[in-house]
Amino acid sequence: MQRNDLLWVEKYRPKKIEDIVGNDEAKASFVEWLKNKRHTKKAVLLYGPPGVGKTALVNAAAREFGFTIIEMNASDARSEKAVNAIAKPATSYKALDNFTGETKTSGNILFLDEVDGISGNEDRGGVSAIIEIIQKSLVPIIMAANDPDIDKLRPLKKECVLIRFHQVRIPLIIALLQKICLLERVNAEFEALERIAQNSRGDVRSAVNDLQSLSEATHNLTLQETALLSSRNKDISMDETLHKYFAAKYIVEVQSLLSYSSVDYDDFLLSVSDNLPRRYTNPSELAAAYDYVSKADLYRGRIGTENWHLLKYFFNELAQAAAVNPESFKPFEFISPPIRIITLFWTKGKRNMLNNICGKIGTQCHVSHATAKHDFVPYIKLMLQQKKNSPLIEWFKFNDEEVDHLLKMGRY
Amino acid sequence: MAANEEAVMWVEKYRPKTLDEVVGLKDITESLKAFMKNPKTMPHLMLAGVPGTGKTTIALAIAHELYGQNWRSFTLELNASDERGIDTVRDRIKDFSRYSRSGFGDIPYALIILDECDQMTGPAQTALRRIMETSSRTSRFILICNQSSKIIEPIQSRCAIFRFSRLDKQAMKEHLQCIAIKEKVNLQPEAAERIVEFSEGDLRHAINALQTASAYKEGCVDEKTVSLVIGEASPMQVQKMIRKALYGDFTEARKVMYEIMGNFGFSGNEIIRQIQREIYKMSDLTPEQKADLSSIIGEYDYRLTQGANSDIQLSALLAQFGKFGKNVEETYAAK
Numbered sequence: 001m002q003r004n005d006l007l008w009v010e011k012y013r014p015k016k017i018e019d020i021v022g023n024d025e026a027k028a029s030f031v032e033w034l035k036n037k038r039h040t041k042k043a044v045l046l047y048g049p050p051g052v053g054k055t056a057l058v059n060a061a062a063r064e065f066g067f068t069i070i071e072m073n074a075s076d077a078r079s080e081k082a083v084n085a086i087a088k089p090a091t092s093y094k095a096l097d098n099f100t101g102e103t104k105t106s107g108n109i110l111f112l113d114e115v116d117g118i119s120g121n122e123d124r125g126g127v128s129a130i131i132e133i134i135q136k137s138l139v140p141i142i143m144a145a146n147d148p149d150i151d152k153l154r155p156l157k158k159e160c161v162l163i164r165f166h167q168v169r170i171p172l173i174i175a176l177l178q179k180i181c182l183l184e185r186v187n188a189e190f191e192a193l194e195r196i197a198q199n200s201r202g203d204v205r206s207a208v209n210d211l212q213s214l215s216e217a218t219h220n221l222t223l224q225e226t227a228l229l230s231s232r233n234k235d236i237s238m239d240e241t242l243h244k245y246f247a248a249k250y251i252v253e254v255q256s257l258l259s260y261s262s263v264d265y266d267d268f269l270l271s272v273s274d275n276l277p278r279r280y281t282n283p284s285e286l287a288a289a290y291d292y293v294s295k296a297d298l299y300r301g302r303i304g305t306e307n308w309h310l311l312k313y314f315f316n317e318l319a320q321a322a323a324v325n326p327e328s329f330k331p332f333e334f335i336s337p338p339i340r341i342i343t344l345f346w347t348k349g350k351r352n353m354l355n356n357i358c359g360k361i362g363t364q365c366h367v368s369h370a371t372a373k374h375d376f377v378p379y380i381k382l383m384l385q386q387k388k389n390s391p392l393i394e395w396f397k398f399n400d401e402e403v404d405h406l407l408k409m410g411r412y
Numbered sequence: 413m414a415a416n417e418e419a420v421m422w423v424e425k426y427r428p429k430t431l432d433e434v435v436g437l438k439d440i441t442e443s444l445k446a447f448m449k450n451p452k453t454m455p456h457l458m459l460a461g462v463p464g465t466g467k468t469t470i471a472l473a474i475a476h477e478l479y480g481q482n483w484r485s486f487t488l489e490l491n492a493s494d495e496r497g498i499d500t501v502r503d504r505i506k507d508f509s510r511y512s513r514s515g516f517g518d519i520p521y522a523l524i525i526l527d528e529c530d531q532m533t534g535p536a537q538t539a540l541r542r543i544m545e546t547s548s549r550t551s552r553f554i555l556i557c558n559q560s561s562k563i564i565e566p567i568q569s570r571c572a573i574f575r576f577s578r579l580d581k582q583a584m585k586e587h588l589q590c591i592a593i594k595e596k597v598n599l600q601p602e603a604a605e606r607i608v609e610f611s612e613g614d615l616r617h618a619i620n621a622l623q624t625a626s627a628y629k630e631g632c633v634d635e636k637t638v639s640l641v642i643g644e645a646s647p648m649q650v651q652k653m654i655r656k657a658l659y660g661d662f663t664e665a666r667k668v669m670y671e672i673m674g675n676f677g678f679s680g681n682e683i684i685r686q687i688q689r690e691i692y693k694m695s696d697l698t699p700e701q702k703a704d705l706s707s708i709i710g711e712y713d714y715r716l717t718q719g720a721n722s723d724i725q726l727s728a729l730l731a732q733f734g735k736f737g738k739n740v741e742e743t744y745a746a747k
């Protein structure tokens with residue numbers, strides 16, 4: 001069986017409250033609220049850095065105390081309409097499950113994850129709708145946020161119990177990593193685990209992810225191998241990502257690099273494509289590398305918005321493209337803003353002009369823009385060049401600019 | 413052939429207005445004329461065939477036959493490759509069939525001519541099928557396409573299909589001479605031959621070439637002028653891009669590619685089609701080399717249809733050309 005079949009963060013997700021490492025105070029206040037205060041103060045806001053166990057705590061507590069969680073997160077459109085449609089029935093009809101008597105539940109809890117994700121026009125009315133729900137709600141509401149200080153959430157703070165989460169302390173993370181290593185049969189040096197824990201800056205989730213990606217290649221993890229780790233909590237720029245990408249030798253390096261970098265995969269692919277000819281000067285090597293990039297691009301297309309399990313193949317193709325001939329690698333200077341974007345920017349006017357011209361041809365001659373471009377424009381240009389004030393101009397209703405453009409236009 | 417005196421472009425000026433004026437497509441015009449005797453019985457039509465063989469002309473002639481001089485008020489001309497998405501098409505058809513419901517005279521429907529249907533995606537075609545159904549009481553569709561095989565079955569089964577084949581060379585030459593006489597131009601036989609040869613059965617292309625050539629010399633079109641016009645009107649940049657790539661100058665080849673995309677707004681698909689066409693025109697390649705290059709092009713054309721990024725796929729194709737060129741060079745050196 002493949003070791004990477006399941007993400008360790010999923011496999012070792014805490015099932016009980018006591019499994020959650022660190023933040024004992026926050027856990028205690030949350031349990032206290034859930035047990036005793038949820039009727040007097042209906043809502044609670046859990047806030048703190050990512051990966052410290054906010055969502056895990058909610059799920060574990062619900063399991064232990066038998067609540068049914070109705071969850072919405074930032075990816076749900078949180079417009080007033082959506083909030084009303086999803087959240088209201090859940091809050092105003094108490095535990096329908098109870099009615100059948102089959103499931104035993106202490107009731108429903110509405111869980112709004114990543115409430116700081118409410119933003120932009122799409123979610124307009126989101127915050128006020130949430131407040132309205134809190135006020136009308138018959139069941140408790142739990143919210144979680146990474147950054148509770150942003151202005152738009154301020155109105156929420158008045159309505160809630162606030163529970164703060166801190167970064168998890170390094171020794172606790174190390175202990176968790178050791179436990180996982182034992183279960184996954186990974187021999188890891190203590191120093192290596194320490195390095196991973198430190199690098200995570202108190203983010204348990206990222207520490208577990210790092211451990212998994214590093215031990216994918218080997219069962220023996222040494223401090224040396226943790227050098228592959230990119231620093232967390234720091235945006236890695238496109239330049240830096242490209243630099244590390246082209247210097248990478250293993251798939252795991254590319255994988256770790258891209259998961260930590262904040263670059264967009266599509267932009268990254270285009271930048272790799274732009275810079276590939278600088279990396280490989282030998283035509284055969286360039287062709288081979290481009291073929292991998294082309295396949296990576298295919299996988300990128302297939303991943304779309306849901307098939308994320310294909311991501312590993314995408315990384316694999318990209319890693320192969322970087323490693324066509326490791327011996328020939330020499331540091332080189334990158335072309336940074338993609339050539340395509342620059343070219344398209346400067347030529348936008350020309351394209352619009354040609355498009356208008358083709359539109360006018362299309363109206364008169366019953367053809368599509370594409371046909372006008374291929375079968376008419378070259379001839380009309382030559383005719384205009386032969387006769388400056390040709391009746392064509394009036395018939396097509398070309399303006400001076402368009403005539404000028406046609407006269408000066410090159411051949412494709 | 414009655415000339416449309418207002419039109420300046422000869423393709424429009426000499427476009428037949430009625431089915432009777434259309435020459436050379438007897439089978440098609442005869443069966444269409446049968447429909448015209450009782451227009452209520454006319455089904456949806458699909459006109460399929462290579463470019464420049466008279467599909468649009470037939471469609472417009474039908475509009476003329478049905479509605480006479482006022483045909484424009486009852487006919488909606490849409491181009492599937494120009495309209496942005498099926499929603500635009502749907503909205504325009506909806507509006508049109510709503511506003512032109514009254515006053516057709518004897519004809520109980522409006523005519524919708526939808527050109528380049530084979531450019532539509534599968535889902536868009538499914539939506540089109542639905543539109544055809546919902547508006548069938550008020551509209552008739554004439555769907556025009558190059559390949560009927562690219563149209564989904566349910567649409568095909570709702571249409572009477574007419575196939576247009578490449579025009580006969582002799583007929584084309586006669587037609588060009590006919591126009592030349594009306595325009596008082598002396599079209600020399602070798603010049604006509606050259607135009608027909610070049611336009612590969614596409615009458616629209618041929619007439620445009622003829623009109624352009626006639627602008628060069630007063631009252632006379634000779635072979636020399638025609639060759640000049642054809643040369644000037646043929647693509648140059650695509651050829652340049654291919655040569656740069658084959659000679660190993662990848663960076664320059666890609667620069668040309670971006671220029672073509674930027675200045676002319678060609679899509680990846682269009683450029684690939686151009687590359688394919690140009691490869692076959694390049695006389696310094698052997699037939700085997702052309703075949704090899706074609707199969708490389710085919711692979712990347714396929715990847716492009718899989719929703720991949722055109723920049724990356726075209727760059728990858730140019731890189732493959734570079735490798736190909738280098739291999740050819742090495743084989744020659746070895747000999």
